Amino acid sequence: MKKDNKFKSIYINAPKENWVVDRFRREWQTFNSRFSKFTFLPNVKIIWIIAPWTWKKLSIRDLKRKTVICTIHHIDEDKFDSNSKKDFYERDKFVTAYHAISESTKKQLEKLTKKKIYTMPFWVNQNIFYKIDDKKSLRKKYSISKDAFIIGSFQRDTEGSDLTSPKLSKGPDRFIKIVEDMYSSNNKIEVLLTGTRRQYLLKELDKRGITTHYFKMVKFEALNELYNILDLYLVTSRYEGGPQAILECGITKTPIISTNVGVASQILDNNSIFVDEDYSSAKSNIDYAYKKVSEFTIPRGFEKFNKMFSDYL
DSSP states (O other): OOOSOTTOEEEEOOOOSSSHHHHHHHHHHHHSTTTEESSOOTTEEEEEESSGGGGGGSOHHHHHHSEEEEEEOOOOTTTOOHHHHHHHHHHHTTOSEEEESSHHHHHHHHTTOOSEEEEOOOOBOTTTSOOOSOHHHHHHHTTOOTTOEEEEEOSOOBOTTTSSSBOGGGOHHHHHHHHHHHHHHOTTEEEEEESSOOHHHHHHHHHTTOOEEEESSOOHHHHHHHHHHOSEEEEOOSSOSOOHHHHHHHHHTOOEEEESOTTHHHHSOGGGEEBTTBOTTOOOOHHHHHHHHGGGBTTGGGHHHHHHHHTTO
């Protein structure tokens, strides 16, 4: 990125939703503070709409005058109705170029716009997420049996409107079917959940008598420890931008299998990817995932973003 002009900088919009995008924004600011501003300054040249659903909070006057880079995390095609398309095309008028998190999102975008599309996953912070060798102590700390086979899911699974309907883009219905099938041949299987909006899985797992460990909101240190407890992380999504859990599993060497969503094909071995609920032949390959995800650790994970921005600075 060019460094000879202090007036060429980037403003990143903030969702303020206590979600992963807020973390990306903080990390970018920490490691790229010379060029990034949290306050909107007159000398900012680029607006980075990192949270596209909040774009209307920005000034139309500024959007017209600045270079606008818009991140698209994913497009849920089942919900991309006429109102969603109207909002997309209204925002597209001001967008100079797009950042797609995955190749699958890029393909979706190409159907909607002729604007330039840059494709790269977000980075993963290896100072927060890393492998811990002492699994026995971790299980003791969280009151989890050393003999249990722990399957993890750290993604929300209900719609925000009623907290009971499954968020089908995340595939919690698939998750239940797979776990139930696994449990039928191994009753030592238990499930570990984190985060908010987990009501659907909690209810369905309880109905099936499958032991569940639920940690609603945890800090990064605890989240890293919980990854390291798992015997398997299971991604069953239909549509995803990341999910970032794929990168976090990769860097913590957590066994993972996934549907072919988001960055799965960019990080995971082909044998770790399955279709719908047909998981039986999928096998985790932690060494492959670790090697691939190492390309996106800090600061290496910023390189393609810096290259993208340097095209406009």
